[in-house]
Amino acid sequence: MDEHPSLAVSTVIFALRDSELWTPLVRRIRQPYQDRWALPGGWVAPQEGLETTAARKLLETTQLDPTYLEQLYCFGDIGRSPSGRVVSVVYWALVRPDQAERSSDDDNVRWFRADALPGLAFDHNRIVEYALWRLRNKMAHSSIAHGFLGETFTLAELRGVHEAVRGATLDPANFRRQVLAGGSIVPTGEHVVGASHRPPALYRYTDATLVDQGPLLASALTDRED
Amino acid sequence: MDEHPSLAVSTVIFALRDSELWTPLVRRIRQPYQDRWALPGGWVAPQEGLETTAARKLLETTQLDPTYLEQLYCFGDIGRSPSGRVVSVVYWALVRPDQAERSSDDDNVRWFRADALPGLAFDHNRIVEYALWRLRNKMAHSSIAHGFLGETFTLAELRGVHEAVRGATLDPANFRRQVLAGGSIVPTGEHVVGASHRPPALYRYTDATLVDQGPLLASALTDRED
DNA sequence: CCAAAAGTGTTAGGCTTACACCCATGC
DNA sequence: GCATGGGTGTAAGCCTAACACTTTTGG
Incomplete structure (x- = not known):
């Protein structure tokens, strides 16, 4: 009864670049699937929480510190x-474009367009597909788009995130009204300067804006004592 | 690096009785938390899938065969x-009332109202809370209610499921129109007889009615070769 | 002035809600 | 017939989609 499967943690990471979804993969340096691309991850340490493991492995292998996990x-x-037998607890993460820049491609880490991945190790293609589906779902029902953006942003940037993930263009006028009516973002009072057109207002998310994860989130905040 | 946490599988089970949500729990027969109520579950066998383990443990400890898992x-x-260190992969399940009847209370299994549980072993109270949240969420966006019903059912029964889970009454007229417009149920042509009022029509779900789990489901169907 | 993107106004149509009303059965 | 729940009709109101229009900047 004590023969337990190996327990791994992996993470699917998404970032937005040029209105496209990109995801970083790492090259496997040992068997099985040596030299194939795979999701970053590793074994769960005995005294480390699952989410903490995901975040640590992410930082170690890709230098990324996600805004959402x-x-x-x-x-x-x-x-x-x-x-x-390997059981993998898989996380998904969002990073901002400026963070993604810091993690440049090298021999062992490379960014791919999320909808055009090569053949990955294990069942990782299927996993990324599911993560994409979840991202699109969550985008429609919550303010998850925040994870792709900085502290402040214009409505056009926010709309760009939605358009990229949903793969469709949105009416700027209606988008503005809907997102403002939602009450999760407020104008900072500042404006972008330097563009050759009317300067757009900057917005930020209100403090109360938490992505809906149900009862898990409240406890998660107290559990994380890393 | 080979010291892996123990891996367990547990399941939260829901059934509808008297317009209330009920859940069966099992009494722990050993330490820790001996004699406390807990979710049914057990260790993952080396050569058994996670969902299969959940279903097997369910049957062994509660005699239940869920319609949804x-x-x-x-x-x-x-x-x-x-x-x-124990990592638990938790499933949630729905069973029909007639199935729930078969699993009567005894010394080691007892049904509780899902919103009034005693203090459970481990973090199981929190887990049930999250499962309840997920059930309510899913009820709003999919035809998960099917899991509580038999092959055929009246619209009043279907409405009763929604009312019980959502904790609110619904307009019968509007409910009828919405659910029929959705196209996931069709009339069988039969009617219930014997009630002291107009006999309601019976309906059944169309074959194409699958609960939305995204890309996971398709593969899950092929993976299950038990 | 012109181009371009920000931002506002307005209307049509669809969906939800509320509730009045009719129908079919057992007693 | 009458009580009860099944089932239909309908109008008000809200939300969304579409698109015309005005505003503000750099060149």
Whole structure:
């Protein structure tokens, strides 16, 4: 009864670049699937929480510090790793463009367009697909777009995030009204200067803007004592 | 690097009785939390899928065979078990009233009202709370109510499910129109007889009615080869 | 002045809500 | 017939989509 499966943590990371969704992958340096691209991750340490492990591995392998991090799913099919039973708790994360810049491509880390990935190790293609589906879902029902943006942003930038993720253009007028009526963002009073047109107002999210994760979030905030 | 946490699977089960949500719990027969009520579950066997484990443990401990079974969340906080690191993959399930009848209370299994549970073992109170939140969420956006019903049902029964879970009464006329317009149910042509009022029509879900789980479901159907 | 993007106004149509009303059965 | 719940009709109001229009900047 004490023969437990190996327990791993991996993370799907999304960032927005040129109105496209991109995701960083790491090259596997050992068998199985040596030299194939895979999600960043690693084994769960005995004295480390799952989300903490995800964040740490992310930082170690890609230098990224996400603005949003949420559990995606736990994958545990028996055949998913050729080298024995592995159960993977997978997280998904959003990073801002400026953070993504800091993690430039090198021999072991490379960014790919999220909808045009190569053949990945294990069942990681399927996992990214599911993460994409979840992102699109969440975008429609919550203010998750915040995770892609800085502290302040214009309505056009916010709209750009929605358009990129949903893959459709949105009416600027209606988008403005809907998002302002929602009450989750407020104008800072500042404006962008230097563009060759009318300067757009800057906005920021109100403090109360938390992505809806239900009862988990409240406890998660107190649990994180890293 | 090979010292992995213990991996368990547990399940939150919901059934509808007297327009209330009920959930069965099992009595712990060993330490820690001996004699406390807890979610049914057990360790993951090396050669068994996670969902399969959940279904098997469910049947073994409560004699229940759910009509719906979905992964809820993976709980892995370091302090959640006093007897060492345990990571629990938790599922949630729906059973029909007639199935629930078969699993009567005994010394080791007892049904509780889902919104009035005693103090459970481990972090199981928190887990049930989250499962309740997920159920209510899913009820609003999908045809998950099917899981509580038999093959055929009246619109009043379907409405009763929604009312019980949402905790509010619904306009029968509007409910009828909305659910029929959705196209996921069709009349069987039969009617209930024997009630002291106009006999209601029976309906059933169309074959195409699958609860929206995104890209996971398609593969899940092929993976399940039990 | 002109181009371009910000921001406002307005209208049509769809969906939700509320509630009045009719229908079919057992007693 | 009458009480009860099944089932239909309908109008008000809200939300959304579409698009015309005005505003403000740099060149």
